[in-house]
Amino acid sequence: AQTVTQSQPEMSVQEAETVTLSCTYDTSESNYYLFWYKQPPSRQMILVIRQEAYKQQNATENRFSVNFQKAAKSFSLKISDSQLGDTAMYFCAFFSGNTGKLIFGQGTTLQVKP
C-alpha cells in the first residue's frame, strides 16, 4: 500500500524568505503522480503543483518548485519569496495511476510572518 509522510507538522517563515516543506512516500508502482495541495483557512483544497513520476525535470509554477528525488521517494516543495497569502496547510499527495485515488500526507501548517 502507498503511504505519504510529511514530517513537519508546523513551519514558519518570514515574508519574502524561502521555505521548503518535506514529503516522502512509499510505493512499488511505477506509474504515479505527485501533487502539493494548499488548504487555506477557508478549507478549500487548491492545487499548487504536480509532478509526473516519469519526468526527471522538477516541476516549477511561479514561486513554487519541487525537488523530486525518485530513488529516495522524496518530493519537497520550495516556496520562494513567501507571501502572507501563502499561510495555509499544505498537503503532499500521491496519485496512483492504478487505483485512481489520491493519498494524502498529514499536512504541514505554514505560517508566513510579516
Added chain:
Amino acid sequence: EPEVTQTPSHQVTQMGQEVILRCVPISNHLYFYWYRQILGQKVEFLVSFYNNEISEKSEIFDDQFSVERPDGSNFTLKIRSTKLEDSAMYFCASSAGTSGGYNEQFFGPGTRLTVL
C-alpha cells in the same frame, strides 16, 4: 472558470439520521471522488466513481455509505445512519481522466457535516 460545487456548505444532523451530500462536478469530467477530513487530520479517500459505478473504495466506505449519479450533473454521497464519528468535512472532486494532464482532481469547497 469551471468549478466543482457542493451543497449544503454545512449540515447538522442527529445521530442515526440519513444525510445526502450533493456535488456538481465540472461538466466534462468523467471521474468523481469523495474524500473526508476530520478536523485537524489529513484528507482521506472514500470512493471513486466512473461510468456509473464505483471503481475504488476505502475501508471507511462501508455499507452505511453509498454514492449515486442520479442525473447528468449531480453526484451524491449518502450516509444511511450517521454516527458521531462521521462528523467531518466532506470534499467532492472530479477529473477529466486518470493519466497524463487529465488526472488533476478539482475539489469542491466541502460540506461540513456535524453529527450530534
